[in-house]
Amino acid sequence: MRRRKKGKIHLGQTQRILLAAGAVLLILILVLAVIRTRRRPQPPPLQAESIRPEDKNTSSESMSPEEAAYWAGCPELDVQLLTPNAHSRPQLPLVEINGIVIHYTANPGSTAQENRDYFENLGSSDEDLYVSSHFVIGLEGEIIQCIPSSEMSYASNDRNTDTLAIECCHPDESGAFTPATYSALVELTAWLCKAFDLTPDDVIRHYDITGKDCPKYFVEHEDAWERLKSDITEQYMSLV
Numbered sequence: 001m002r003r004r005k006k007g008k009i010h011l012g013q014t015q016r017i018l019l020a021a022g023a024v025l026l027i028l029i030l031v032l033a034v035i036r037t038r039r040r041p042q043p044p045p046l047q048a049e050s051i052r053p054e055d056k057n058t059s060s061e062s063m064s065p066e067e068a069a070y071w072a073g074c075p076e077l078d079v080q081l082l083t084p085n086a087h088s089r090p091q092l093p094l095v096e097i098n099g100i101v102i103h104y105t106a107n108p109g110s111t112a113q114e115n116r117d118y119f120e121n122l123g124s125s126d127e128d129l130y131v132s133s134h135f136v137i138g139l140e141g142e143i144i145q146c147i148p149s150s151e152m153s154y155a156s157n158d159r160n161t162d163t164l165a166i167e168c169c170h171p172d173e174s175g176a177f178t179p180a181t182y183s184a185l186v187e188l189t190a191w192l193c194k195a196f197d198l199t200p201d202d203v204i205r206h207y208d209i210t211g212k213d214c215p216k217y218f219v220e221h222e223d224a225w226e227r228l229k230s231d232i233t234e235q236y237m238s239l240v
């Protein structure tokens with residue numbers, strides 16, 4: 001009896017030791033996991049905090065290697081920032097950039113300059129209209145930047161607060177882009193993805209937010225949208 005009892009106690013002790021060892025091991029694993037998480041390389045800081053697309057013209061001289069890497073692949077931008085106004089450039093801060101939204105102007109044959117000037121003139125109009133875009137790409141592939149990337153545009157409804165907007169000109173009612181507009185769009189979007197730590201998965205249509213028929217051709221032709229996304233991805237992969 002005594003021996004059995006003793007054996008029983010002994011077994012209990014072993015269990016306790018095993019339990020304690022298990023607990024220590026668990027704590028060790030947890031500590032290691034925390035250390036690993038802390039050591040995991042953090043994503044690079046939003047470079048746009050220090051350099052922004054609209055600054056290219058002023059920072060092109062004496063670039064540091066870091067700056068040169070940032071600008072690699074950036075298409076030529078014609079920076080014509082809108083005069084601050086409530087209708088198109090409210091100067092509301094864009095704190096986060098989580099996506100890029102593609103639009104079409106819905107105004108066949110209009111140029112990038114005309115669309116930019118339309119936004120500009122809204123500022124002095126009495127119309128109850130609030131419209132703008134960070135970038136407008138013209139029929140010849142020219143890119144006009146209207147809003148700094150640190151500020152919100154009025155283009156994408158609920159996603160104005162965390163996206164950059166690109167309006168594309170188009171020659172006719174179909175909403176299809178000219179090859180020049182298309183190429184510039186691919187280049188600009190891929191570069192913006194790189195510059196703002198996004199991926200081509202973060203590129204969406206206005207349609208994906210509101211169901212609006214915008215950009216018309218790429219809503220009505222899903223295959224064309226898929227092709228555009230894949231062309232953006234290919235260009236993006238060449239930059240990163």
Ligand SMILES: [Zn+2]
Pocket residue numbers: 102103104155206212214215
């Ligand atoms: Zn739109």
